[in-house]
Amino acid sequence: MYGQRITSSLPGRKKLLLLLLIIFVPALVIIVLSGMNERNEDTLKARNNTLLVIQSLAAQQEQxxxxxxxxxxxxxxxxxxxxxxxxxxxxxxxxxxxxxxxxxxxxxxxxxxxxxxxxxxxxxxxxxxxxxxxxxxxxxxxxxxxxxxxxxxxxxxxxxxxxxxxxxxxxxxxxxxxxxxxLDEYARFISNANLTEAYSIVITDHKGVRLYRWPDNEAIGPGITLSSDSFERISGDSDHGIFEKIGRDGINRVYAFRQLRLNENSSPYLYIIASVAKDKILQKATLKMFRNLSFLGVAALLAVFLAWCFG
Missing domain, CATH: 3.30.450.20 (PAS domain)
Known part of the structure; x- marks a missing residue:
């Protein structure tokens, strides 16, 4: 009753603006939540794809x-x-x-x-x-x-x-x-994987010294050791895993790794690491969300303008 008295006492123009607010705020929330959900799904898909890349490269190395x-x-x-x-x-x-x-x-x-x-x-x-x-x-x-x-x-x-x-x-x-x-033979491994430019591949020896990197980067190429925190992540008890961190190139990436052994009782002799830039993963979903927000914003402004002019 109290709410009805408030709305009934409002001028017609303000009633229209309140109605528009009730319509557009839920739409805004839905677009943002949908965009965040799509970003999470894209991240999960990229993590799974990165693990598949690792499995493919590891199988070739085992051969x-x-x-x-x-x-x-x-x-x-x-x-x-x-x-x-x-x-x-x-x-x-x-x-x-x-x-x-x-x-x-x-x-x-x-x-x-x-x-x-x-x-x-x-x-x-x-x-x-x-x-x-x-x-x-x-x-x-x-x-x-x-x-x-x-x-x-x-x-x-x-x-x-x-x-x-x-x-x-x-x-x-x-x-x-x-x-x-x-070591150049690893280029053939990677070409078989048909990777996009969003990915990078690093293959190291048992000490974390890079044997190969794709794409080429002299600053972190063959003979250069992984950072201590990266090597600590990949050389633990688990023979495979996935994590996120900012690399030496300053890019936030999703990393997947696999340890390779000559037999089940030996220590790893090789590590394969695949990573994908997180901004590349989220780019499509982010652009879609901002596009939908832009459309909603234009529609809201137009509705407010019409309500103000004809309310």
Whole structure:
């Protein structure tokens, strides 16, 4: 009753303005809430898509590790390798590298780390790799091992190497076989994923040193270590995950990561990180919301004008 007395006492023009307010305020709330909901849905969709990208890249990397292990383990059984025949091994390694251009070099070392044969020319008795992670791990475990970001001493290019021990019939270490994987091959992985410019991909070794980044950025390219907080996020107990943070490029991104291991009991030898710029995710929903708000604003102004003129 009291509300009716108030509205009945108002002039006709003010009644129309009050009616317009009652109509347009709920519409404003609906547009804003709908826009926020669409932004949340787009963020969730982007998070799921980023995880799918990670799974695809991880599957390709796992195939590289499997194929490399098969190649080196087969070589380790050859009589020429077992008897350390440098001339015969050199020819075999060159032919094998020609058939597998993803590797920049294939070589073999004696147990003390001295390279005695390689698919690429190198000065004899001049290269020792006993300090390299992949060599030390292969000797320690007598199994397939992965290295870390290095600049090769055999052909002086950035790489990640894989190693496999050569054992005699008594399981004594005879030699170590090494295959150097071309870091540029990761570009092929990413091209298969058909990513948009909103995404970036980083692949690092076990210490968080970048092996590859897409798109190229010299400031945070190969050989540059991840920030300590980023590495802490990806190197925890979970082998995969997703989080948000502002990157070194100043862009707020959604990140997904995956740890890769040579076997379930080993520590990660590789990390793959995919990220997407959050403003790119929300751009479509934000523009739609502002467009709808603009239409509502124009309609409200027109309605107020008409109410004021003819009320």
């Amino acid at each position: 590289v590790a499997i194929a490399t292990k098969q190649m080196l383990s087969t070589l380790a059984l050859l009589p020429e390798v077992q008897r350390l025949d440098a001339n015969a091994c050199s020819e075999i390694f060159r032919e094998l590298q020609n058939l597998n251009p993803s590797y920049y070099v294939i070589h073999a070392e004696t147990p003390d780390g001295n390279v005695f044969v390689a698919s690429a020319p190198f000065p004899p008795d001049s290269v020792n790799l006993s300090d390299r992670k992949h060599i030390k791990d292969a000797i320690r475990t007598l199994d397939f091992s992965a290295g870390e970001y290095i600049v090769s001493r055999v052909v002086t290019v950035p790489s990640i190497n894989y190693a496999y021990p050569v054992l005699d019939s008594n399981r004594n270490l005879v030699a170590i076989l090494t295959a150097g994987f071309k």
